[in-house]
Amino acid sequence: MFNQNTVSRFQGIETPFYFYNMEVLRQTLAACHSASSKYNFHVHYAMKANFNPRVLEMIQSFGFGADCVSGGEVQAAIEHGFGKDKVVFAGVGKSDREINAALDADIFCFNVESVQELTIINELAQAKNKTAGVAIRINPNVDAHTHHYITTGLDENKFGINTWQLNDVVETLRACKNLQFLGIHFHIGSQITDLEVYRSLCIRINEMQEWFEDRGLKVKILNAGGGLGVDYYNPDTNTVANFEGYFKVFKDFLNVKPGQEVHFELGRALVAQCASLISRVLYVKNGQKKNFLVLDAGMTELMRPMLYQAYHEIENISRQANSPEVEKSEGLKDTIHYDVVGPICESTDCFRKDVELPESFRGDLIAVRTAGAYGEVMASGYNLRNRAESVYSN
Ligand SMILES: Cc1ncc(COP(=O)(O)O)c(C=O)c1O
Numbered sequence: 194m195f196n197q198n199t200v201s202r203f204q205g206i207e208t209p210f211y212f213y214n215m216e217v218l219r220q221t222l223a224a225c226h227s228a229s230s231k232y233n234f235h236v237h238y239a240m241k242a243n244f245n246p247r248v249l250e251m252i253q254s255f256g257f258g259a260d261c262v263s264g265g266e267v268q269a270a271i272e273h274g275f276g277k278d279k280v281v282f283a284g285v286g287k288s289d290r291e292i293n294a295a296l297d298a299d300i301f302c303f304n305v306e307s308v309q310e311l312t313i314i315n316e317l318a319q320a321k322n323k324t325a326g327v328a329i330r331i332n333p334n335v336d337a338h339t340h341h342y343i344t345t346g347l348d349e350n351k352f353g354i355n356t357w358q359l360n361d362v363v364e365t366l367r368a369c370k371n372l373q374f375l376g377i378h379f380h381i382g383s384q385i386t387d388l389e390v391y392r393s394l395c396i397r398i399n400e401m402q403e404w405f406e407d408r409g410l411k412v413k414i415l416n417a418g419g420g421l422g423v424d425y426y427n428p429d430t431n432t433v434a435n436f437e438g439y440f441k442v443f444k445d446f447l448n449v450k451p452g453q454e455v456h457f458e459l460g461r462a463l464v465a466q467c468a469s470l471i472s473r474v475l476y477v478k479n480g481q482k483k484n485f486l487v488l489d490a491g492m493t494e495l496m497r498p499m500l501y502q503a504y505h506e507i508e509n510i511s512r513q514a515n516s517p518e519v520e521k522s523e524g525l526k527d528t529i530h531y532d533v534v535g536p537i538c539e540s541t542d543c544f545r546k547d548v549e550l551p552e553s554f555r556g557d558l559i560a561v562r563t564a565g566a567y568g569e570v571m572a573s574g575y576n577l578r579n580r581a582e583s584v585y586s587n
């Protein structure tokens with residue numbers, strides 16, 4: 194829901210653009226900070242969700258670390274003031290160049306996803322006469338009960354090291370003199386709303402840390418990854434994710450030993466609700482079977498609906514209660530069902546079919562909500578489109 198002042202301010206801005214509500218971001222970060230601090234848990238923001246500079250600045254100001262998945266993200270983290278002792282580098286395909294840059298930046302931990310990667314990091318660290326901190330990403334074969342495309346912790350997924358390969362990991366760690374084993378890392382998927390899943394993850398983490406400690410490897414860090422989901426259906430009434438419930442599961446079920454640190458890598462839960470994609474209706478096409486609203490934004494600006502059939506609330510913010518257009522428009526039909534589509538030359542370029550909206554007209558502003566995570570960062574230049582600007586509440 195946008196207030197009329199905000200909507201009036203939008204009138205002069207070229208669409209499409211991402212609108213950031215910085216107060217929503219601040220409240221979300223404050224809630225996460227307070228819920229995690231209660232148990233002394235460490236949160237590293239998964240920067241892949243959104244690396245908008247203003248967003249990064251605010252996240253850094255709360256003292257969170259950064260979980261990076263490319264050399265570019267490591268560099269951005271350092272540039273935005275995340276201390277090197279709070280920067281983690283994960284990813285299944287780190288290039289030599291990226292590893293070297295991260296070694297040069299002295300980041301504290303690489304989350305390693307294969308035995309071969311361990312040996313490569315060791316070689317590159319040796320060449321620089323350095324020691325690299327490493328955590329082993331284990332594929333725990335825990336079902337995240339989320340969309341098939343965003344589950345990451347099953348045997349069939351490319352991520353992490355399967356448990357049957359862990360003997361190799363131990364041997365490699367013993368042989369590699371330029372690696373320092375820091376702990377174990379897990380990430381089972383994204384947009385997880387069933388907290389029971391995290392209980393199963395805790396059980397696996399407990400088992401795995403015993404396994405390593407039985408082999409003489411001290412586990413200093415337990416990293417549970419990210420994945421906490423948000424409410425895409427109720428962005429105004431359920432704005433802040435369930436951080437309290439989430440961290441409590443780990444407090445209750447994780448076996449944390451004295452001196453150990455518990456780390457998390459939240460992305461979506463921190464940033465999803467703070468942004469909306471704002472676009473304009475270009476054309477209204479009334480067909481015999483279907484009505485279409487053709488927007489000036491499409492899959493090039495927000496790909497999630499087209500990639501994962503992801504649900505986002507869609508609102509005609511020019512025709513909310515009390516808006517001047519609504520007051521002028523007595524006698525119009527109350528609502529109509531539209532397929533809300535973009536301008537891109539692909540049939541899948543549809544935000545959602547059969548969306549019930551007030552009767553809509555060329556020029557109306559449409560908000561696609563909960564677009565702060567994996568929105569702007571996944572934009573593409575397909576069809577040689579310009580990049581959407583970012584606009585901030587303050
Ligand atoms: C290793 C890792 N950590 C953290 C995240 C962040 O996930 P989310 O945005 O669901 O919290 C991801 C993305 O799924 C990831 O791949």
Ligand SMILES: N[C@@H](CCCC[NH3+])C(=O)O
Pocket residue numbers: 241343383384497566567
């Ligand atoms: N990009 C995905 C999630 C993948 C998270 C990264 N491993 C989404 O929009 O939901």
